[in-house]
Amino acid sequence: MVDRLLIKNYFTRSFPVAALVIALIGLFVTAGSLVFGLILLAIGGAWMAFAYFLKKTATDHQVDEALSQDLSKLVKKGLDKFGLLEEEVNLIKPIIVNGPSYEYVNNVTILRFKRGKDHEIRYSLVKGVIFYFNENQVYSYTCVFDLLTGNHFTETTDEYFYKDIVSIATKSERIKYETSSYNLKEGVAHDVESFTLTTSGGTSISAYIRDNTIMKEEKGNMDVTDIEGKIKAMRNLLREKKAV
Numbered sequence: 001m002v003d004r005l006l007i008k009n010y011f012t013r014s015f016p017v018a019a020l021v022i023a024l025i026g027l028f029v030t031a032g033s034l035v036f037g038l039i040l041l042a043i044g045g046a047w048m049a050f051a052y053f054l055k056k057t058a059t060d061h062q063v064d065e066a067l068s069q070d071l072s073k074l075v076k077k078g079l080d081k082f083g084l085l086e087e088e089v090n091l092i093k094p095i096i097v098n099g100p101s102y103e104y105v106n107n108v109t110i111l112r113f114k115r116g117k118d119h120e121i122r123y124s125l126v127k128g129v130i131f132y133f134n135e136n137q138v139y140s141y142t143c144v145f146d147l148l149t150g151n152h153f154t155e156t157t158d159e160y161f162y163k164d165i166v167s168i169a170t171k172s173e174r175i176k177y178e179t180s181s182y183n184l185k186e187g188v189a190h191d192v193e194s195f196t197l198t199t200s201g202g203t204s205i206s207a208y209i210r211d212n213t214i215m216k217e218e219k220g221n222m223d224v225t226d227i228e229g230k231i232k233a234m235r236n237l238l239r240e241k242k243a244v
Contacts, residue, residue: 004148004150006058007062007147010063011114011122011124014052015048016047016048016052019044019045019051022040022047023040023043024044026038026039026041026044060116063116067122070145070147070150074096074128075094078139078140078141078143081155082132082159089132090134091133092233092237094130094131095130095131096128096131097129097230097231098127098128099209099224099227100125101125101208102177103144103154105146109149109153110124110125112125113218115218115220120222121211121215121218121220121221124148125145125146126146127142127144127207127208128142128143129142129195130143131234133237137161138159138160138165139158140158140205141155141157142157162241164199165199166198166200167196167197168198168231168238169195169196170194170231171193172192173191173194174190174191176188176189176190177189177190189213190213190214192210192211192212193209194207194209195208195209195227195231197234209227210224
């Protein structure tokens with residue numbers, strides 16, 4: 001069971017520097033005014049305790065479990081959107097490609113990054129793309145959701161015949177993130193890696209899978225080994241289908 005409050009605290013908890021300043025001022029003031037100094041110390045200490053030290057957060061593992069559970073729910077939701085049964089798209093298991101979403105949602109729901117104790121960088125606003133496969137077609141369900149609340153936002157569905165898929169590729173590109181968030185400055189360019197499925201009709205399905213700018217800033221990693229394996233499996237299947 002996902003505890004959204006602990007997930008929220010994981011991404012939002014930050015040390016209150018102002019509280020430390022108040023406490024330090026109180027420490028110096030005690031030399032001249034003991035009572036006033038102690039009051040400031042108490043205020044600063046209480047602030048730090050409740051805003052940071054006593055604020056329980058999820059562990060790295062719990063955040064990963066929450067993401068896994070939410071993505072699993074998308075697999076079922078996507079089937080419902082298409083009106084499909086699992087046995088109708090069981091050529092191979094559904095493939096999930098996910099990464100941070102830079103899409104503006106609202107002023108409250110924003111993209112947050114957090115480096116864990118394992119140095120892996122996690123993100124709060126997620127874009128998940130679910131691919132389903134049968135003998136003739138590929139179905140995809142895309143959803144942007146907030147890991148802090150579990151709320152779903154932008155949703156799209158697409159379906160293509162294998163013969164219409166031109167390429168499945170990853171590339172490095174530079175994007176400009178326009179919305180202020182926890183640690184992204186408005187309008188700042190970000191070097192990212194993305195996944196794109198392109199069709200002969202010029203349409204495409206894409207997702208960002210890694211942010212190299214955030215990795216550099218946070219001195220952490222965004223491991224995409226599993227996603228790269230899934231993309232390779234899709235390429236192999238497409239190659240087989242086009243060879244028929």
